[in-house]
Amino acid sequence: MSKQEGAVLFLGKENDGHGGKALNFCRRNFGEVTAHFGKWGDPLPENIRGWQGDYLISYLSRWVVPESLLQNARVAAINFHPGPPEYPGIGCNNFALYEEAKVYGATCHHIAAKVDAGAVIAVERFPLFPGDNVATLIARTYDFQLVLFYKIMSIILEGKALPVSAEKWTRRPFTRKELDELQKITPDMSKEEVAKRVRATSFGVWQPTVDLQGFIFELQPNSDADRRI
Numbered sequence: 001m002s003k004q005e006g007a008v009l010f011l012g013k014e015n016d017g018h019g020g021k022a023l024n025f026c027r028r029n030f031g032e033v034t035a036h037f038g039k040w041g042d043p044l045p046e047n048i049r050g051w052q053g054d055y056l057i058s059y060l061s062r063w064v065v066p067e068s069l070l071q072n073a074r075v076a077a078i079n080f081h082p083g084p085p086e087y088p089g090i091g092c093n094n095f096a097l098y099e100e101a102k103v104y105g106a107t108c109h110h111i112a113a114k115v116d117a118g119a120v121i122a123v124e125r126f127p128l129f130p131g132d133n134v135a136t137l138i139a140r141t142y143d144f145q146l147v148l149f150y151k152i153m154s155i156i157l158e159g160k161a162l163p164v165s166a167e168k169w170t171r172r173p174f175t176r177k178e179l180d181e182l183q184k185i186t187p188d189m190s191k192e193e194v195a196k197r198v199r200a201t202s203f204g205v206w207q208p209t210v211d212l213q214g215f216i217f218e219l220q221p222n223s224d225a226d227r228r229i
Contacts, residue, residue: 004157007030007031007032008030008034008054008055008056009048009055010023010057011035011037011057011059011061012036013038013059014038015037018143019060021210022057022146025149025153033055036048038063040062042062048069049068050072051072052074053072055076055077056069056070056076057078059078059079059080060082061079065077065111070111076110077111078109078111079108080108080149081106082138083105083106084104084123084125085107085168086101088117088171089172089173090175091176093137094134094179094182096184098182098197098199098201103126103127104126105123105124105141106124107123108120108139108152116169116182117169119164120167121163121164121172122152123165124145124166125144125215136204136224138203157212182197182201183197183206183208183209184197184209185209185210186210202219207219207220
C-alpha cells in the first residue's frame with residue numbers, strides 16, 4: 001500500500017514508548033517524516049526552525065512551538081495533551097487527583113501561540129477511580145491518548161477534515177508555580193488535606209515536601225503511606 005503524500009514534523013518526549021508507536025505509525029503512512037524527541041529544558045533543535053510541510057504533530061513534546069514554525073504547517077499543527085479541557089497546562093493529572101475528579105481524559109487540539117489554548121479537535125475521556133494515584137492515572141492517560149492519536153490520524157489519512165469539537169478549555173493553564181505549591185505540606189494542614197496532596201503528587205522520585213518553619217523535608221515513597229497518614 002502506498003504512503004500518503006505529505007510532510008510531517010513529529011515532536012515527542014524522550015524515551016516515551018507511546019510516542020514511539022505514534023511516530024512509527026506516521027512513518028508507515030506518510031511519505032516524509034521528520035522527528036525529534038526531547039526532555040524538559042532542551043532547546044528547540046535549530047535544524048527544524050525552517051521546516052515546512054503539511055502537518056506538525058506535538059505528542060507530549062517538551063517544547064513550546066514558536067509561532068513562526070506553526071505557520072510553516074500548511075494543513076494543521078496539532079497537539080495531543082494528556083488531560084481533558086478542564087485541565088490545561090502542567091501537572092494536569094496532579095490537579096485532577098487533588099480535586100478528586102470523577103472523569104479524566106486526553107485532548108487533541110490545534111496549536112496556538114499560547115500553550116493549551118488552540119481550538120479543541122476531539123477529547124477521549126475515561127473514569128478516574130478512588131484507587132488511582134499519579135502512576136496509574138498517567139499510565140491510563142497515555143493509553144487513551146494513543147487511541148485518540150490513532151483516531152485523529154485515521155481521519156487525516158482518509159482525506160477528511162479534522163473534527164471541530166464543541167468543547168472549550170475551561171480555565172487558564174496550570175503553571176509550574178501552582179504545581180510546586182501543590183507539592184508543599186505544612187504543619188497547619190489537616191490530615192485530609194495532607195492525604196490529598198500526597199496522593200496527587202507522589203510519583204517515583206518526585207515526592208511532596210514538608211515545610212517546617214522554613215526547613216524543607218522531602219517525604220520518602222512508601223506503599224503503605226496512605227494507610228499511615
